[in-house]
Amino acid sequence: MTDTISLLKTRRSFPSMNLVEPGPTPEQLTDLLTIASRVPDHGKLAPWRFILFRGDARAAAGEATAAVLxxxxxxxxxxxxxxxxxxxxxxxxxxxxxxxxxPHVKIPxxxxLMSAGAVAMNLIVAANAMGFATQWLTEWVTYDAEARRVLGLADTERLVGLVYVGTPNTDPFERPRPALADIVSEWSPVA
Structure with missing residues (x-):
């Protein structure tokens, strides 16, 4: 089994409150974002982008969303x-x-949107492969137009989510996963 398969079999989210320093170095961050961008992208549109919150900008962003709330x-x-x-x-x-x-003449x-979701998942897997832990959250800021605006999104953009990245300060824990029998079926012709 490859290291990638082992990683994917054991990958899990960590609560963001359990993610501490150190975070990625500038070089690691460049690698993370480069890897995250290597997703299926029909039409080569790059229909996604990243906004980074680090250092003092994190507190300022929290103040801005708190004001909206x-x-x-x-x-x-x-x-x-x-x-x-x-x-x-x-x-x-x-x-x-x-x-x-x-809207695009050729690409639905x-x-x-699914390409943007793949970007988020690639980011998570890459960060986990580097030894960091992650959590992908949406919460109310994803759905509030004013919150999205203060976070730097244009009116035409959507927030896929916030990916929290850091070093875990606790041991991993597992949650129940769906049984394949509950989520897999074989196709057969409709009568």
Missing amino acids: LKNRPDIDEKSLAHEKNRFLRSPLVVAVVSRAA EWEQ
Whole structure:
């Protein structure tokens, strides 16, 4: 069995709150983003991009999304607001995977969106192969137009998710996985 197969058989998400320094070096980050970009991309459109949150930018991004949340929910409690302010401080690196899927004469938007999902998964697998742990989250910021705007997305873009990357500070744990018998079927002609 190859190292890749072993990695894919054991890959798991870690809660972002359990991801600490060190994060990827600049060289590792370049490799991660290069690998993430090597996905099926019908039409060579590169219908995705990355926004990096690291260093002091993480706290500023959390303040920006917290301001949007407070505007949307003026009655929010302090604990929830503090949680939002710390959103990007959960790990040393947060990568926003952004879909730029748009109408195209030949390439369906659905294919472009799936390519962006593949980018996020490649990023996760590459980070795990380098020894980092990851978590891919969406949460409310993915679906809120103002939150997406303050995070740097255009009105025409969608947030595929935030990929948290860091070094785990806890042992891995497993969650139940679906039984193949529940998710696999053989095709047969429709009567």
